[in-house]
Amino acid sequence: MILTGKTILIGVTGSIAAVETVRLIHALRRKGAEVQPVMSQAACSIIHPDALTYASGRETIVRISGQVEHVQYCGDEGRADLFLIAPCTANTISKIACGIDDTTVTTCATTALGRKMPIIVVPAMHHAMFRHEIVMRNLAALKDIGIEIVGPRVEEGKAKIADINEIVLWCERLLSGRPLAGKQILITSGRCEEPVDDVRVLTTRSSGKMGRELAYEAFRLGGDVTIIHRDEIIVGRNIHITSASSMGDAIRSVIKEQVPDLYISAAAISDFAPDCINGKIPSGKPASIHLHPLPKLLDLALGTIPITIAFKLGSSAHEEATQLLQRGVTMVCANKPENLGSEDALYTIMDLFGNQPIEGSKQEIASQIFERIIAKHL
Numbered sequence: 001m002i003l004t005g006k007t008i009l010i011g012v013t014g015s016i017a018a019v020e021t022v023r024l025i026h027a028l029r030r031k032g033a034e035v036q037p038v039m040s041q042a043a044c045s046i047i048h049p050d051a052l053t054y055a056s057g058r059e060t061i062v063r064i065s066g067q068v069e070h071v072q073y074c075g076d077e078g079r080a081d082l083f084l085i086a087p088c089t090a091n092t093i094s095k096i097a098c099g100i101d102d103t104t105v106t107t108c109a110t111t112a113l114g115r116k117m118p119i120i121v122v123p124a125m126h127h128a129m130f131r132h133e134i135v136m137r138n139l140a141a142l143k144d145i146g147i148e149i150v151g152p153r154v155e156e157g158k159a160k161i162a163d164i165n166e167i168v169l170w171c172e173r174l175l176s177g178r179p180l181a182g183k184q185i186l187i188t189s190g191r192c193e194e195p196v197d198d199v200r201v202l203t204t205r206s207s208g209k210m211g212r213e214l215a216y217e218a219f220r221l222g223g224d225v226t227i228i229h230r231d232e233i234i235v236g237r238n239i240h241i242t243s244a245s246s247m248g249d250a251i252r253s254v255i256k257e258q259v260p261d262l263y264i265s266a267a268a269i270s271d272f273a274p275d276c277i278n279g280k281i282p283s284g285k286p287a288s289i290h291l292h293p294l295p296k297l298l299d300l301a302l303g304t305i306p307i308t309i310a311f312k313l314g315s316s317a318h319e320e321a322t323q324l325l326q327r328g329v330t331m332v333c334a335n336k337p338e339n340l341g342s343e344d345a346l347y348t349i350m351d352l353f354g355n356q357p358i359e360g361s362k363q364e365i366a367s368q369i370f371e372r373i374i375a376k377h378l
Contacts, residue, residue, distance in 0.1 A: 001031050001032040002031070002032075002172040002175055002176045002220060003028065003031040003032045003033035003171065003172060003175060004031075004032030004033075005032065005034075006032070006033050006034070006081045006082065006175050007033070007034045007035075007036060007073075007079050007080050007081050007082075008028055008033050008034070008035050008036070008080065008081065008082045008083075008084055008171060009036050009038060009073045009074065009080040009082070009083045009084070009108060009112075010024070010025065010028075010035055010036070010037050010038070010056075010084045010085075010086060011038050011039075011040075011083065011084065011085040011086070011088075011092075011104075011105035011108060011109070012037060012038070012039045012040070012043040012047070012052065012085075012086070012087070012105070013039075013040045013042060013043050013085065013087060013088055013089045013091070013092045013103075013105055014040055014041075014042025014043050014045065014046060014089055014091070015043075015046070015087035015088075015089050015124040015125060015161070016046060016124075017086075017087035017124035017160065017161035018043050018046040018047045018087055019046065019047055020087070020161055020164065021037070021047065021051075021052060021055075021086065021087075022047075022051055022052065022054075022055045023164055024086060024164050024167060024168075025037065025052065025055040025056050026055060027164050027165070027167075027168050028168060028171065029055075029056070029057075031168060031171075031172070033171070034058075035055075035056045035058070036056065036058050036061070036073060036079075036080065037049070037052035037053070037055075037056050037058065037060040037061065038060070038061040038062075038069070038073075038104050038105060038108055039052065039060055039061070039062050039104065039105070040092070040103040040104055040105045040106075041062070041103065041104075042089075042091075042103075043105075044062060049062050061104060062104065063104060064104055064107055069104075069108075070104075070107045070108045070110075070111045071111060073108065074108050074109075074111035074112040074115055074117060075111055075115060076115055078111075078112075078115065078117070080112075080117065081117070081118070081175055082117065082118045082119070082120065082171060082174055082175055083108060083109065083112040083117060083118070083119045083120070084119075084120045084122070084167070084171060085105060085109065085119070085120065085121045085122065086120070086121075086122035086124075086150075086161065086162075086167060087122055087123070087124035087161045088121045088122055088123050088124065089123075089124070089125055090123075090125050090129045090130070090132065090135045092105060092106060092109075093121065093123060093135060093138050093139060093142065094134065094135060094138045096109045096110075096113075096121075096138075096142060096147075097138035097139075097141040097142055098138075113145065116146075118148075118174040118175065119146075119147045119148070120147070120148045120149075120150055120167070120170055120171065120174065121139075121142060121147055121148070121149050121150070122149075122150045122151055122152075122161055122162050122167055123139070123149065123151060123152045123159055123161075124151070124152055124159060124160060124161040125152075125158075125159050126157070126158055126159065127154055127157050127158055127159050128157075129159070130152065130154075130159035148170060148174065150162045150166060150167055150170050151163075151166070151167075163234055165234060166234045166235060169216060169219060169220060169234070169235055170235075172220040173219060173220050173221075173222060176220050176221050176222060177222075178221060178222025179221050179222065179374050179378070180218060180221040180222045180223035180370075180374070180378075181222035181223075182222075182224075183222075183223045183224065183261040183262060183378075184223070184224050184226070184258060184259075184260040184261050184262070185215075185218040185223040185224065185225045185226070185260060185261070185262050185264070186226050186227075186228070186251070186254055186260040186262070186263045186264070186305070187211055187214055187215050187218070187225065187226070187227045187228070187229075187263075187264045187266060188211070188227075188228045188229065188247060188251065188263075188264070188265050188266060188267040188269070188297070189208045189210070189211020189212060189214070189215070189227055189228070189229040189231070189266050189267050190206055190207070190208025190211055190229040190230050190231060190267055190268065191203050191204045191205075191206040191207075191208065191230070191267070191268045192204075192241070192242070192243050192244045192247060192267065192268065192269055192270040193230075193242050193243060194243055194244065194270050194272070194273040194274060195243070195274075195276045196274050196276065196277065196281070196289060197276065197277040197278070197279060197280050197281045198277075198278070198279055198280050199280050200280075200281070202270070202272070202273070202274055202289075202291075203270075204268040204270075204340070205268075205337075205340045206267070206268035206340055207340065208229055208230065208231050208267075209342075209343075209362050210266050210311075210339075210345070210362050210365070210366070211227065211229060211264075211266040211267060212227075212229075212231065212233055213362045213363045213365070213366040214264055214266055214366045214369065214370075215227040215233050215235075215236055216233065216235070216363070216366070217363070217366040217367055217369075217370050218236075218370065219235045219236055221370060221374075223262075224236075225237065226239065226254055226260070227239070228241055228247055228250045228251065228254070228267075229241065229267065230242065239253075239254070243270065243273070244269050244270040244273065244294050244297065245273075245294075247267065247269060247297060248295070248297050248300065251297060251300050251301070252300060255300065255301075255304060255305070259304060259305060260305050261305075261306060261307065262305070262306070262307040262308075262309070262373070263301040263305040263307070263308050263309065264309040265297070265298050265301070265308070265309065265310050265311060266309075266311050268313070268340075269294075269297050270294055271293065271294060272291040272292065272293055272294060273291065273292060273294055274289045274290065274291055274292075275289075275290045275292070298310055298324075298329070302327065302328050302329065303328065307330045307331075307373070307377055307378070308328075308329050308330050308331075309329075309330060309331045309332070309333065309369070309373070310324050310329050310331075310332045310333070311332070311333045311334075311335065312324070312332055312333070312334050312335070313334075313335055313336070313337060313339075313340075314336075314337065317334035317335065317336070318334050318348070318350070321334045321350045322350070325350065325351065325352065330351060330377055331349060331350065331351040331372065331373065331376075331377065332349075332350045332351070333347045333348070333349055333350075333369060334347065334348045334350060335347045335348075342362075343361060343362065344359070344360060344361055344362070345359065345360075345361075345362055345365055346358075346359040347359070347365060347369075349368075349369065349372050351372070351376065351377070353376050356372065
């Protein structure tokens with residue numbers, strides 16, 4: 001895991017969203033991070049420091065003492081690998097932008113900026129405060145000096161703290177070394193649905209889990225991710241489709257905008273489509289459906305996108321994978337029907353360098369696939 005052995009200093013300021021910090025600390029620790037909390041006095045009136053001490057297993061810093069805690073963690077030889085300020089109020093955003101360090105959190109921020117260590121700011125406040133022209137200008141100033149701004153989620157008149165999983169993904173991205181930085185990654189994922197009549201569809205059992213995990217892993221590793229699917233992921237660019245035809249249109253549109261560096265075809269793309277019947281086929285008596293073959297969407301990428309990764313499913317997956325490699329596909333992941341919808345899976349990676357069996361959770365599978373891509377094909 002990317003965060004294993006990493007130390008994250010988490011700065012907590014006086015937003016009501018501070019009550020989410022215990023859950024955030026637990027999420028970071030489950031990913032292997034050591035977490036050190038530091039709280040402003042305003043935050044201490046929202047949530048007690050003991051709660052964060054319990055969650056992190058480390059004494060929460062509530063004042064800068066003779067131990068010069070800001071230097072210990074954010075100085076040139078500091079222990080922290082990342083400074084995460086979550087939640088971050090309008091007050092703290094503006095103080096950091098103006099170089100004011102009159103709280104524990106802003107003093108750590110000034111020190112971290114001087115060291116040029118990675119910093120993430122996660123705003124949370126009333127939406128009217130977030131829309132304030134000077135706050136927006138100060139957020140832009142933080143971006144200009146390299147601070148990552150994550151969120152907020154604007155709901156119910158409030159600029160709420162970003163989703164915890166999104167914050168964790170950003171921490172992983174900044175600490176991964178970003179081997180995919182500057183790379184445009186296109187992923188197709190999940191099932192397609194071909195209309196049979198006005199109410200029925202022809203589809204597969206694909207859940208889209210593998211494609212989502214590949215998209216998250218590409219993001220963690222610093223890539224710019226576009227995913228074409230029926231679902232929604234919390235990072236990157238989502239393009240929503242229903243049928244194989246709409247997926248093909250989306251692939252063409254992305255390629256027309258900018259040819260990606262890498263395409264992963266992890267979708268269960270329809271091989272056939274029925275002749276759609278107007279209305280509803282009557283129930284209670286036999287009916288027949290005529291299927292006609294659909295074009296292979298992988299052909300849209302071959303010869304255009306430099307690196308193409310295909311997935312092949314079924315008893316003849318290995319034979320079909322060999323044929324794809326001969327046609328110019330960079331790498332094929334062969335799998336079996338039992339992988340559909342499962343949490344764990346077994347695949348065989350096949351490329352010109354040989355075959356590599358991989359297994360584990362789908363997040364672990366995604367990580368191993370990208371390890372192979374980066375080691376052998378980038």
